[in-house]
Amino acid sequence: MSRTNRVKATKTAYYHVVSRIANKAFLLVDDKAKRVLLNILHRAAEFSGVDVATYVIMDNHFHLCIRVPENKNIVSESEVIRRVAVLYGENYKNAFVNRLNDYKNANDMECAESMINKMRARMGDLSEFMKTFKQRFSQWYNRYSNHEGTLWAGRFKSALIEHGDNLKNII
Numbered sequence: 001m002s003r004t005n006r007v008k009a010t011k012t013a014y015y016h017v018v019s020r021i022a023n024k025a026f027l028l029v030d031d032k033a034k035r036v037l038l039n040i041l042h043r044a045a046e047f048s049g050v051d052v053a054t055y056v057i058m059d060n061h062f063h064l065c066i067r068v069p070e071n072k073n074i075v076s077e078s079e080v081i082r083r084v085a086v087l088y089g090e091n092y093k094n095a096f097v098n099r100l101n102d103y104k105n106a107n108d109m110e111c112a113e114s115m116i117n118k119m120r121a122r123m124g125d126l127s128e129f130m131k132t133f134k135q136r137f138s139q140w141y142n143r144y145s146n147h148e149g150t151l152w153a154g155r156f157k158s159a160l161i162e163h164g165d166n167l168k169n170i171i
Contacts, residue, residue: 012068012069012070013068013160013161014065014066014067014160014161015064015065015066015068015158015159015160015161016063016064016065016158016159017063017064017065017126017130017156017157017158018061018062018063018064018157018158019061019062019130019134019152019153019156019157020060020061020152020153020154021060021061021152021153022149022150022151022152022153023153024060024153025060026059026060027059027060027141027145027147027151028058028059028062032144033141033144034057036137036140036144037062037137038055038057040133040140041064041133041137043086043087044087044129044132044133044136045066045129046083046086046087047083047084047086047087047122047123047132048122048124048128048129048132049069049075049083049123049124050067050068050069050124050126050129051066051067051069052064052065052066053065053066053067065161066129068124068126068129071123071124071125074120075123075124077116080119080120080123081093081096081100083123084096084119087132096115099115100112100115100116103115130156130158134151134152134156137151138152
């Protein structure tokens with residue numbers, strides 16, 4: 001059976017998002033794991049250009065209320081580089097900038113623009129944000145706890161929240 005496409009608004013919208021740990025396991029009982037999850041959540045949100053309006057982290061799942069702004073403006077190159085540093089750190093950012101400058105110095109503007117556009121494509125989109133967030137946390141958690149196998153149970157669930165009372169109840 002094929003996947004159902006997600007409902008995505010074309011304007012600024014709020015989404016209620018839920019994701020569970022595989023096998024309903026209680027893997028988020030550790031305060032350190034919850035702190036790291038929050039840290040990665042906020043870094044991934046800043047990289048992606050979304051806002052975390054509110055959240056709840058349970059021992060085996062989490063709920064988020066995410067505001068995804070209307071994506072009218074193309075993120076500038078300098079802003080892409082700043083966001084790369086937020087998510088991946090200074091060393092990765094420096095390597096990214098060095099490779100970008102190598103392309104520019106070789107007058108290969110197509111490759112330079114392609115690098116920037118690949119990062120831009122990951123910004124301003126709920127699915128890309130969740131992929132980045134869950135992937136980064138999974139990598140950390142698997143190293144931290146010597147966990148093997150998948151961490152998350154399938155796709156995250158999301159519901160578009162209408163403005164008004166529904167939004168007030170979530171926030």
